[in-house]
Amino acid sequence: MRKSKFLSVLTATTLALTLAVPTVMPLELTTGVVKAVEVTTTAPSQKIEGRCGDNAIYSYDEATRTLTISGTGAMWNGTNYSRLGNVDKIVIGKGITVIGEDAFSPFIVGSAEISDTVTTIKSNAFHYLDSITIPKTVRTVETDAFYSVGKVVVEGDMNNFQYGA
Known part of the structure; x- marks a missing residue:
């Protein structure tokens, strides 16, 4: 016992x-x-994804606060990103050809990168950016595509850029 x-x-x-x-x-x-x-150890970064075009998707990485657009073709006008937090950077990936109207107007963003497949940027696409470079492949920029942007670098010509672009 x-x-x-x-x-x-x-x-x-x-x-x-x-x-x-x-x-x-x-x-x-x-x-x-x-x-x-x-x-x-670090927690895995949280990603939020959704559609922003017929063949385009967005992916938001909460850890880096980066919004990435990927796929092919045109983005829809006025995609609703209501579930996203603050965005520090926007990356438009290869294959996207048109940035839709009001695409990123809800965000105050540090910078945006646009791939060389983009040919058109529609009105009110970007608001409150620190800087952006427009590749020479962009042929059309609609009225007020950029609102309150600190620095815009245009690599090509501005022949088809509308008023306030």
């Missing part, structure tokens, strides 16, 4: 001590000295 009680207490103590010690403790052997290695 005494022996089984002793074994029970010993088992319970061993279990308690095992659970109290961190379960993962990687070790590094360097020049014969064993030392602990610091382990850092």
